[in-house]
Amino acid sequence: MKKLTFAYESQSDLRILNTGHGWKVEAPQSGSRLEGGPLGEDIYQLEQFHCHWGETSAEGSEHTVDGRAYAGELHLVHWNTTKYQSFAEAAQHPDGLAVLGVFFDVGNESNDEIEKIVSTLSEIKFKGQFTDIPDVIDPTTFLPSGLGYWTYLGSLTTPPCNECVIWIVYKEPITVTEEQLVQFRCLSACSGEAEEFIVKNYRPPQPLGNRALRECNA
Numbered sequence: 001m002k003k004l005t006f007a008y009e010s011q012s013d014l015r016i017l018n019t020g021h022g023w024k025v026e027a028p029q030s031g032s033r034l035e036g037g038p039l040g041e042d043i044y045q046l047e048q049f050h051c052h053w054g055e056t057s058a059e060g061s062e063h064t065v066d067g068r069a070y071a072g073e074l075h076l077v078h079w080n081t082t083k084y085q086s087f088a089e090a091a092q093h094p095d096g097l098a099v100l101g102v103f104f105d106v107g108n109e110s111n112d113e114i115e116k117i118v119s120t121l122s123e124i125k126f127k128g129q130f131t132d133i134p135d136v137i138d139p140t141t142f143l144p145s146g147l148g149y150w151t152y153l154g155s156l157t158t159p160p161c162n163e164c165v166i167w168i169v170y171k172e173p174i175t176v177t178e179e180q181l182v183q184f185r186c187l188s189a190c191s192g193e194a195e196e197f198i199v200k201n202y203r204p205p206q207p208l209g210n211r212a213l214r215e216c217n218a
């Protein structure tokens with residue numbers, strides 16, 4: 001496969017919202033582009049990023065490696081702007097979306113970029129709340145130093161589970177702290193007074209079936 005190449009732009013005032021299933025940072029019309037690797041000749045534009053986590057750090061990722069789960073998983077969601085006119089249209093086609101998955105390992109160093117997300121969570125405690133992230137976010141800082149990855153054709157991990165995703169999952173995790181994950185779990189799934197914490201929002205892996213899994217050791 002050709003090398004995966006990024007042309008990511010740093011952006012400030014990105015909107016972060018509590019979807020009721022977790023937090024999501026929107027980067028519409030972002031200048032952040034992804035191409036190469038398993039993406040053929042098409043250019044994919046960053047639309048949003050979000051993450052999945054578990055009740056404890058023993059679980060939380062949506063992919064497993066030889067059966068091993070990580071404490072969480074960041075998803076950078078891109079759509080094929082070469083072939084399609086909108087994200088919604090792209091999500092109806094097998095080559096419509098490209099999602100970069102980055103595993104979270106728990107360690108002592110807090111991840112500074114994730115900290116910019118965590119610092120806004122108190123303002124979006126309830127479902128439907130949103131705020132702008134004052135800090136400049138550079139999505140490349142979410143990526144591990146080793147850029148080796150696995151790739152396969154799959155689906156959205158949440159309903160409607162469209163089979164429209166070229167998955168690119170990095171082999172090397174990034175490190176976050178337990179405290180940062182604890183803050184994720186304090187988000188509420190409800191919009192009102194009732195507090196139902198989003199303690200876990202990952203969905204289990206599905207059988208690979210007869211799909212090919214390819215790897216690239218960058």
Ligand SMILES: NS(=O)(=O)c1ccc(Cc2ccc([N+](=O)[O-])cc2)cc1
Pocket residue numbers: 075077088091092099155156157158159160162165
């Ligand atoms: N977890 S994930 O597979 O990266 C993922 C990424 C984006 C979305 C949001 C979404 C994407 C598409 C549709 N759709 O086409 O109806 C609905 C929701 C849902 C899930």
Ligand SMILES: [Zn+2]
Pocket residue numbers: 050051052075157
């Ligand atoms: Zn996801």
